[in-house]
Structure formats: structure tokens, C-alpha cells
Amino acid sequence: MGVRIALVAGEASGDLLAAHLIAALRARLPDLHCAGIGGPKMEAVGFEAWWPYDRLAVHGYVDALKRYRELSGVRRALLKRLLDDPPDVFIGVDAPDFNLWLEQQLRRRGVCTVHFVSPSIWAWRGGRIKRIRTAVDHMLCLFPFEPAIYDAAGVPATYVGHPLADTFPLEPDQDEARERLQLPPQAPVFALLPGSRESEVANLAPLFIETAKYLLDRYPAARFLVPLATRETRVLFEKAQYAAEAHDLPLSLLFGHAVDAMTAADVVLVASGTASLEAALLKRPMVIAYRMGALQYRLMKRMAYLPWVGLPNILCRESVVPEMLQDNATPAALGEALARWFDDADARRALAERFTELHHTLRQDTAQRAADVILPLIGASRDS
Structure with missing residues (x-):
């Protein structure tokens, strides 16, 4: 059976980021199967969307409160599906309010978890680092100053660059x-x-x-x-x-x-x-x-x-x-x-x-650097 990765992307930016990552991983793992919550860009590179990413879209605190029961139901249904048939690795792409709880539950049950895009703990809500420490096996950071914060808290982290820097020209016309x-x-x-x-x-x-x-x-x-x-x-x-x-x-x-x-x-x-x-x-x-x-x-x-x-x-x-x-x-x-x-x-x-x-x-070739981190985690998970 091929390598299986579960991903959750909760908005358009995460859909694009995850699509590039899936493409980079698939180039090295032709038998890769990816499924979970995502959008059209992920589906275009072979992702199986069990739920569309727009089911997770919320607009502000009021909307989040109104939709709490619906979102909680989706998350629990996804957790059950993942625990019934655990993936080799789970990757939460941004969407920390949704993904960190899910990662915490999966990690407690032996599933290797990666979070792609550090929450802005350096700007506000720094106390989230405690939850991250219990939820995440590896944090993939878009900004160069972020890994030091995680290193100090005992969370493995790697700077992978920002995907926009890969796509934007150095000299715009x-x-x-x-x-x-x-x-x-x-x-x-x-x-x-x-x-x-x-x-x-x-x-x-x-x-x-x-x-x-x-x-x-x-x-x-x-x-x-x-x-x-x-x-x-x-x-x-x-x-x-x-x-x-x-x-x-x-x-x-x-x-x-x-x-x-x-x-x-x-x-x-x-x-x-x-x-x-x-x-x-x-x-x-x-x-x-x-x-x-x-x-x-x-x-x-x-x-x-x-x-x-x-x-x-x-x-x-x-x-x-x-x-x-x-x-x-x-x-x-x-x-x-x-x-x-x-x-x-x-x-x-x-x-x-x-x-x-x-x-x-x-500009660090974000998808390839992220894949470099994830591949050994897949091996460790499959060998355990």
C-alpha cells in the first residue's frame, strides 16, 4: 500500500500552499495518496476532498460562534475517520483554531503531526505555544525568526521560506x-x-x-x-x-x-x-x-x-x-x-x-523544503 497523508486546508491560501506541497511530495512518492479537507487546487494535483475547504471558512468571532456546532461536527467526524484508518502523517495547513485540536487528538494516538504555517504567536496569543507543544511533531515556518521561538519551547521547527517569494518575480514589470x-x-x-x-x-x-x-x-x-x-x-x-x-x-x-x-x-x-x-x-x-x-x-x-x-x-x-x-x-x-x-x-x-x-x-523553494522535512517523518511513522 502506498504512502497516505491526510491534510486539512481551511481557506484559499492554504489550498494553494497545500497543492504545491502535494505536488512536491508526489514527485518523490508516485504512489502517494492524499485526502482530507481541501479545495480545487489540491484536487487538481490528485487530492481526495472528503469535505470542501469552504466548509471551514468563518468571518470573525461572531460567525465562528454561530457555526461552532457545525464546525465541531465536521472536525469530530474527520477525527473518527482518521483514527479508524490512520494516515502515515497528518498535515494541518494553517487554520490553527481548527487544526491544533485535531493534531492534539491524533498525536495522542500515535499519528505523526505537522503544522504548516506558524500561528502568529510572536504577535499575540503567545500562550498557544503550550498547546502547540502537545499537538505538533514538527512546525513548518514561513518566516526566518520563527524557528528560534519554537526551539526555545522544545518544538521541532524548520524555516521553509514564504511561497509568495517563490512565485513573485524579483523585478516586477x-x-x-x-x-x-x-x-x-x-x-x-x-x-x-x-x-x-x-x-x-x-x-x-x-x-x-x-x-x-x-x-x-x-x-x-x-x-x-x-x-x-x-x-x-x-x-x-x-x-x-x-x-x-x-x-x-x-x-x-x-x-x-x-x-x-x-x-x-x-x-x-x-x-x-x-x-x-x-x-x-x-x-x-x-x-x-x-x-x-x-x-x-x-x-x-x-x-x-x-x-x-x-x-x-x-x-x-x-x-x-x-x-x-x-x-x-x-x-x-x-x-x-x-x-x-x-x-x-x-x-x-x-x-x-x-x-x-x-x-x-x-525565497527558499518552500514546497521542496517542506517536503524535505516531511519525508523522514513518513519513514519514522511507517517504521514505528
């Missing part, structure tokens, strides 16, 4: 992106990315629209690109635009195409999150903005360990790009910060050099 998006070659172009979640867009869309107005007064030839991930977020942005009476803004809404928009842009205004790392890998100057409910912000601020929220600053370990949060995020403040980047070519070049160094650090 701005001219080609502008041509594809039919933008004037010499126009000032600003990409506005208000987030992928509906709550983020609801909080940030009015602010970003007012910031665009501020910039248009300063740069009358400016163009604005707003890539949005879903139909729901597009509707939210359009409502905010209508309420702001901003119909005449030279603003283009895009379905997806976030990478194209940032590549074409001179400067990026971005919500805190993975998109800020994408902007860094595209060597774009940026301003990071975020707003949330006052109570939630006070709670998050009290729980945070680092002076930054943006991944570019966290990875560079200093404030290389401005972060403007809550009351500090005003149209004038954001507009001035974006204008400073646009007007200072030397600062843009220096930042691009810094981001190129970061890109090389993160």
Missing part, C-alpha cells in the same frame, strides 16, 4: 502591468487595497475614497486602482463610493488582480495583512492603514507584543513603511504619507533595495 490595465504610461497611479474581508472593506472604504480625493487635488492626472476579492466587497466599496459622492474619481474597481494593480502602481495604500507582504515583494512603497471597532482595537492593542502590525516592518524589524491605525488614519495623514513616497524617488529606490534583500531571504 511595471510598464507591462500598466499596459495590461490600459493605464497612461506617465500618470501617477495609486493602488488602494482595503482588505479581503467584508468587515475590513466596510471600515476602510470611506477612508480610502476620501484619501483618493485628497491625492487627486494634489495630482490631477492621478489614477486609482481598487482590486476587490469578492462580489460582496465590491458592493460594499461601491456603496461607500456612492455615499461619498465620488462618482467622478478616476478610480477603477477590479475583480481580483491585486498583484497587477500593485505592480502597476507607484505607491500602494493597503490594509494590514498579507497584501502588505505582496506589496513588499513587488518592491512597492506603501502606507499601511487599519481601522476596527474601538473595543476590538483596545483588546488587540493590549494583547500585541510588537510595535508594528505590518509584515514588512515585522520582517525588517524596523519601521520601513508608515503604519497609520484607528484615529491616526485620516485622509490627510494617509494622503501626505503616500505623497511623500511619490515625490521622493531616492526613498523609493532605497526601499526597493531593502525589499529585494527581504525577497531573497524569503
